[in-house]
Amino acid sequence: MRLLALTVSLTFIPLSTLASEAPKSPSEILEQSSPSEWKSISPDNLLINTLSDGTQFIVYLNDFMPKSHTSNIKILANSHWFDKANIVRVQDNYVVQWGREEGTSLPENVVKQPPAEYEFPAKQYKFKPLKYRDTYATQVGFVDSWAVAGDGKDLWLPHCYSMVGVGRDMAPDVGTGQELYVVIGHSPRHLDRNITTVGRIIYGMENLTSHKRGSGQMGFYENDSDKTAFKSSILASQLPENDRPKYEIIDTNSKSFDAYINARANRGGPFFIKPAGAVDICNSLPPIRKAK
Amino acid sequence: MRLLALTVSLTFIPLSTLASEAPKSPSEILEQSSPSEWKSISPDNLLINTLSDGTQFIVYLNDFMPKSHTSNIKILANSHWFDKANIVRVQDNYVVQWGREEGTSLPENVVKQPPAEYEFPAKQYKFKPLKYRDTYATQVGFVDSWAVAGDGKDLWLPHCYSMVGVGRDMAPDVGTGQELYVVIGHSPRHLDRNITTVGRIIYGMENLTSHKRGSGQMGFYENDSDKTAFKSSILASQLPENDRPKYEIIDTNSKSFDAYINARANRGGPFFIKPAGAVDICNSLPPIRKAK
Numbered sequence: 001m002r003l004l005a006l007t008v009s010l011t012f013i014p015l016s017t018l019a020s021e022a023p024k025s026p027s028e029i030l031e032q033s034s035p036s037e038w039k040s041i042s043p044d045n046l047l048i049n050t051l052s053d054g055t056q057f058i059v060y061l062n063d064f065m066p067k068s069h070t071s072n073i074k075i076l077a078n079s080h081w082f083d084k085a086n087i088v089r090v091q092d093n094y095v096v097q098w099g100r101e102e103g104t105s106l107p108e109n110v111v112k113q114p115p116a117e118y119e120f121p122a123k124q125y126k127f128k129p130l131k132y133r134d135t136y137a138t139q140v141g142f143v144d145s146w147a148v149a150g151d152g153k154d155l156w157l158p159h160c161y162s163m164v165g166v167g168r169d170m171a172p173d174v175g176t177g178q179e180l181y182v183v184i185g186h187s188p189r190h191l192d193r194n195i196t197t198v199g200r201i202i203y204g205m206e207n208l209t210s211h212k213r214g215s216g217q218m219g220f221y222e223n224d225s226d227k228t229a230f231k232s233s234i235l236a237s238q239l240p241e242n243d244r245p246k247y248e249i250i251d252t253n254s255k256s257f258d259a260y261i262n263a264r265a266n267r268g269g270p271f272f273i274k275p276a277g278a279v280d281i282c283n284s285l286p287p288i289r290k291a292k
Numbered sequence: 293m294r295l296l297a298l299t300v301s302l303t304f305i306p307l308s309t310l311a312s313e314a315p316k317s318p319s320e321i322l323e324q325s326s327p328s329e330w331k332s333i334s335p336d337n338l339l340i341n342t343l344s345d346g347t348q349f350i351v352y353l354n355d356f357m358p359k360s361h362t363s364n365i366k367i368l369a370n371s372h373w374f375d376k377a378n379i380v381r382v383q384d385n386y387v388v389q390w391g392r393e394e395g396t397s398l399p400e401n402v403v404k405q406p407p408a409e410y411e412f413p414a415k416q417y418k419f420k421p422l423k424y425r426d427t428y429a430t431q432v433g434f435v436d437s438w439a440v441a442g443d444g445k446d447l448w449l450p451h452c453y454s455m456v457g458v459g460r461d462m463a464p465d466v467g468t469g470q471e472l473y474v475v476i477g478h479s480p481r482h483l484d485r486n487i488t489t490v491g492r493i494i495y496g497m498e499n500l501t502s503h504k505r506g507s508g509q510m511g512f513y514e515n516d517s518d519k520t521a522f523k524s525s526i527l528a529s530q531l532p533e534n535d536r537p538k539y540e541i542i543d544t545n546s547k548s549f550d551a552y553i554n555a556r557a558n559r560g561g562p563f564f565i566k567p568a569g570a571v572d573i574c575n576s577l578p579p580i581r582k583a584k
């Protein structure tokens with residue numbers, strides 16, 4: 001029993017432990033939500049990465065904010081350019097990074113100097129606020145089922161655990177998409193508005209976070225033998241329709257999402273003694289599930 | 293060069309990349325700090341854990357807030373009780389947990405029902421505030437080189453990445469210290485004031501975070517073969533003086549610490565375009581270094 005001590009501190013509270021009058025848990029709310037409160041994710045925005053060890057991870061690409069960068073990544077995927085990538089860096093409490101050898105030529109139609117897509121005019125989007133304080137931004141919330149941060153004028157995709165960004169050199173317009181990284185560890189929000197964020201890993205995070213940390217400076221692998229090679233990196237839309245993994249994401253404008261956030265901020269059940277009364281944006285990423 | 297893209301987004305900015313007039317980086321500030329701004333850590337507060345794979349991790353125990361729990365953990369270490377522990381759970385973006393089989397008898401002098409040490413009267417401590425907003429607490433800051441959160445009346449040790457807590461059952465006073473966990477991933481601050489936090493891993497986090505995620509519910513290992521056994525878990529004070537690892541921590545009341553926090557909140561150098569202007573408490577844990 002004691003080994004289950006932390007059980008109820010999790011999102012997934014077994015139904016059986018709750019009295020029928022108890023407030024619903026976050027997972028119960030999702031289970032009881034209506035199918036109309038979920039939106040299917042386009043196969044053209046799912047980047048499926050298969051590693052040489054047989055594991056997979058899937059990036060959900062945002063195609064309405066960092067358009068130039070997302071377009072580049074789709075060109076690279078459609079060209080099978082990333083099939084020869086390696087995991088080159090694992091820095092504890094920071095990032096896992098992958099790419100190909102420096103200097104590998106890019107497909108012709110990749111934009112070589114995409115604009116720095118760090119912030120986007122708030123007026124272009126329907127912003128739904130999360131009502132809790134944030135250390136790094138004056139406002140946080142959601143746009144079309146993506147977590148965002150903002151300052152009243154602009155919005156941006158924050159560097160939360162599992163968010164994917166585009167590596168760049170010193171100049172802001174040199175992140176072509178040929179090197180990507182994902183945040184592992186406590187969210188490094190100071191990177192917000194300094195690097196373009198393009199997506200979110202929705203499947204297989206544990207297949208990246210459990211990799212050996214690199215022994216070189218900033219977690220780069222010093223020996224090629226430490227690197228994990230990719231088998232392939234393609235969009236779901238490149239697969240025959242029946243072979244595509246299908247996912248859906250909750251509509252952040254739905255009632256069930258409101259209830260879910262409220263339940264995350266005020267955890268109930270027999271374990272919790274003092275509900276936090278708040279939840280931060282990086283613990284509020286909209287739930288995703290396999291589509292039936 | 294591109295592979296170093298994320299370099300300067302890190303704490304450790306190479307000195308050579310900075311113009312001499314540039315503001316000092318966090319690491320430069322620490323390098324140039326005075327020896328008097330550092331405090332040595334008592335060997336009685338360093339729990340040295342050696343795993344069967346030869347790796348180590350070290351927990352710095354807080355002995356002035358959760359006194360009953362810390363006392364229990366020291367009794368267990370002095371009795372070599374934890375030498376037979378195993379890593380039993382690795383849940384991605386949450387915790388790594390270790391302990392012995394349920395029902396293993398405890399040394400007689402272990403307090404079987406320690407009080408729930410979740411909060412401590414603020415008036416007992418010299419609190420130094422961090423001036424930035426926090427989602428979960430009305431105030432955050434430092435007490436004697438420990439990161440703390442508070443509500444004006446009480447203070448507590450927050451669940452930041454690398455903080456160690458004591459597993460418990462449903463009742464608040466049943467966390468004896470026989471099962472410990474460490475936070476990995478984005479800091480689950482909703483656990484604050486619901487579980488006793490007792491320390492912080494100051495060495496070897498990567499030797500825990502890179503372990504295989506458990507396939508059972510909540511990341512528990514389903515097969516014994518997945519568990520990693522301990523070789524030993526003892527206090528540095530149990531070792532001959534010359535064999536003890538020696539660490540020191542920055543004095544959070546020092547000028548160098550103020551400068552360090554300011555530099556973390558306002559990152560300079562050639563890479564950063566928009567300094568965040570803030571840093572959260574879990575990205576502000578006081579620096580620790582090997583003592584000479």
